[in-house]
Amino acid sequence: MSALIRIQDLTKQFPMGGRRFTALDGISLEFERGEFSGLVGPSGSGKTTLLNIIGALDNPTRGSAIVLDRDTKTLRHREAARLRNHNLGFIFQTFNLLSVYTVFENVEFPLLLLKMEKSGRRKAVMDALEWVGLTDKVDMRPARLSGGECQRVAVARAMVKNPKIVLADEPTANLDAENSHNILKMMIGLNREFRTTFIFATHDEKVIGYLKRIISLNDGQVVRDEEP
Amino acid sequence: MIRFLLIGLLRDRSRSLFPVLMVSAGVFLTVVLYAYIKGMVGDMVDASARFDTGHVKIVSRAYHLRESQAPNDLALLGVDDLLATIRTIHPRMVWTPRIRFGGLLDVPDANGETRAQGPVAGLAIDLLNKDTPERNILKLDESLVRGRMPEQPDEILISETFGRKLGVPLDKNVTLMSATMYGSMTLHNFTVVGTVHFGMAALDRQLILVDINDAQRALDMTDGAGEILGFKPELDYADQEMRILSQSFNRRFNSAEDEFSPIMHALSEKDLLGEILEMTNIGGGIIIAVFVFAMSIVLWNAGLMNGIRRYGEIGVRLAMGESKGDVYRSMIVEAVCIGIIGSVVGTIFGILTAYWLQYHGLDFTDFMRQSTMLMSGVIRAKVTPFSYVIGFFPGLLASVIGTLFAGIGVFQRQTAQLFKELEV
Numbered sequence A: 001m002s003a004l005i006r007i008q009d010l011t012k013q014f015p016m017g018g019r020r021f022t023a024l025d026g027i028s029l030e031f032e033r034g035e036f037s038g039l040v041g042p043s044g045s046g047k048t049t050l051l052n053i054i055g056a057l058d059n060p061t062r063g064s065a066i067v068l069d070r071d072t073k074t075l076r077h078r079e080a081a082r083l084r085n086h087n088l089g090f091i092f093q094t095f096n097l098l099s100v101y102t103v104f105e106n107v108e109f110p111l112l113l114l115k116m117e118k119s120g121r122r123k124a125v126m127d128a129l130e131w132v133g134l135t136d137k138v139d140m141r142p143a144r145l146s147g148g149e150c151q152r153v154a155v156a157r158a159m160v161k162n163p164k165i166v167l168a169d170e171p172t173a174n175l176d177a178e179n180s181h182n183i184l185k186m187m188i189g190l191n192r193e194f195r196t197t198f199i200f201a202t203h204d205e206k207v208i209g210y211l212k213r214i215i216s217l218n219d220g221q222v223v224r225d226e227e228p
Numbered sequence B: 001m002i003r004f005l006l007i008g009l010l011r012d013r014s015r016s017l018f019p020v021l022m023v024s025a026g027v028f029l030t031v032v033l034y035a036y037i038k039g040m041v042g043d044m045v046d047a048s049a050r051f052d053t054g055h056v057k058i059v060s061r062a063y064h065l066r067e068s069q070a071p072n073d074l075a076l077l078g079v080d081d082l083l084a085t086i087r088t089i090h091p092r093m094v095w096t097p098r099i100r101f102g103g104l105l106d107v108p109d110a111n112g113e114t115r116a117q118g119p120v121a122g123l124a125i126d127l128l129n130k131d132t133p134e135r136n137i138l139k140l141d142e143s144l145v146r147g148r149m150p151e152q153p154d155e156i157l158i159s160e161t162f163g164r165k166l167g168v169p170l171d172k173n174v175t176l177m178s179a180t181m182y183g184s185m186t187l188h189n190f191t192v193v194g195t196v197h198f199g200m201a202a203l204d205r206q207l208i209l210v211d212i213n214d215a216q217r218a219l220d221m222t223d224g225a226g227e228i229l230g231f232k233p234e235l236d237y238a239d240q241e242m243r244i245l246s247q248s249f250n251r252r253f254n255s256a257e258d259e260f261s262p263i264m265h266a267l268s269e270k271d272l273l274g275e276i277l278e279m280t281n282i283g284g285g286i287i288i289a290v291f292v293f294a295m296s297i298v299l300w301n302a303g304l305m306n307g308i309r310r311y312g313e314i315g316v317r318l319a320m321g322e323s324k325g326d327v328y329r330s331m332i333v334e335a336v337c338i339g340i341i342g343s344v345v346g347t348i349f350g351i352l353t354a355y356w357l358q359y360h361g362l363d364f365t366d367f368m369r370q371s372t373m374l375m376s377g378v379i380r381a382k383v384t385p386f387s388y389v390i391g392f393f394p395g396l397l398a399s400v401i402g403t404l405f406a407g408i409g410v411f412q413r414q415t416a417q418l419f420k421e422l423e424v
């Protein structure tokens, strides 16, 4: 059986004032189902760029990223959207909740895109909010939630459709220690229960402490890949 | 999903309220402006038809060439026969003969000496017949200010303004000095029995209204008339129909060899009026175009600012698996909703205002004292069925075009770039 995600000799360059800046430089990696792994490295090492490529939000310059047996480079807009919609959950550093919608509606949104019918939606949303312990804040708008609560909503939103892969870019950067630990423990639980693959991009020691696989990037190259 | 979008639209005021207000304002102005221009031109055409051109007008070929001078030496003769004929050919039209004439009005004092004198613009019409159509065409009863309608030969009406200026007393004799059809000098005594006011400076300045039989006697124009005016019975002008009517008349009666043969022209064939009529037809389109353009730019900018504000939202929606095309489409759906709501609101207020302007009008009398145009000093709007829909053109178009432009700005960026901007 082939890996869930296979990155082969991947290079990403950005145009920069006439020349090209190489953000990722010949990266090869594989991720299996159920991994709880993280891209670690200093600022500018290419973590976000790699996550974006895995998430089919950006295309590699050379090499390929094969996600769930699909080469992201050959996907058209609509197919990439479909891939994200069905299989990928995103969690951001800034929680990026939709401010005009309630907690419930924010979590419901990915299911609307999946065209799930109403009763199924309601159950899935409530289940997801139960995992993150926010069933009492269902009708609140994000502006009235704390940072930790917002990120829990974001986790629920990423998890509600039970995706195969969750990509989390610095999810704890805006949280205090206690909330960071809570979120991470929750994610570990979800990882165990659903065998969801988590890939983090982080330089937060707290996060690194939870990782089962640490991939160190520097200057766009993998310098270490270890399981502590 | 639509419900989801609408919720967002309703809760986020900067996404809904501002654009809706903007669209409403533009639509409002479009509707009011359109109705007002429509009313203004309608009034002009109406006034011109009633007092000058009719819906169609028959004159002699020679008279037509110098029509502005009302040259009565070139008037139509054998008018009774011509009227009888034309009334049988076109029984549904109202036909009425008129003579326009100039002269000097002399107001004597108690001793018969001249007390005041002034040049007149005389209009001779069928004034004495009980069922004269002119009563309705010139709205004589409404326009009467003092005195009464003439009942006997040689009783006349004078414009209130003119009468006051000359100090003409009611029920006293005045003398008209004028020229006959054949060019000799003539004097005729009339009794002023009433005054009229039409609210049109060009008309009210020096008008006297005389019965056509009296004028024929005074001006030696037996069985003659300068002009024969034809009207549709409801007095609503129908250009196409009138043009066809005059063509068929001219084929039958007009002869290039005979300069005294009658020739008919439709109202719109009068240069200025034709142009004005045409301009209003184009005018509606121009108003729409101007507002679509101006509002599109404003809404485009609003959309851009809104789009930038919504980068985060758009980025998240893309990450959740919505395709760019779907996000774009949903923005356009929003724009259509805003366009429709704004148009409805703007149209409602616009129509209400236009109706108000239709009944009350705006008074420009003071600015038009010197005007030579046959135009009422109080200009009113006119609400037509098209007034109800015209606003939707700029309303919808501007909103959608604005969003299209704004959307392009957002979507030319790389998806990942949206996230960059979303992270800061």
Ligand SMILES: Nc1ncnc2c1ncn2[C@@H]1O[C@H](COP(=O)(O)OP(=O)(O)OP(=O)(O)O)[C@@H](O)[C@H]1O
Pocket (backbone or CB within 6 Å): A014, A015, A016, A021, A022, A023, A041, A042, A043, A044, A045, A046, A047, A048, A049, A050, A201, B417, B420
């Ligand atoms: N769209 C772009 N255009 C040009 N350069 C880019 C672009 N996106 C990223 N880069 C560059 O690529 C490099 C890697 O960026 P990336 O965002 O992946 O770093 P990172 O490891 O996530 O850093 P951080 O920890 O600060 O988030 C950086 O030097 C950045 O300036």
Ligand SMILES: [Mg+2]
Pocket (backbone or CB within 6 Å): A047, A048, A049, A169, A201
């Ligand atoms: Mg980053």
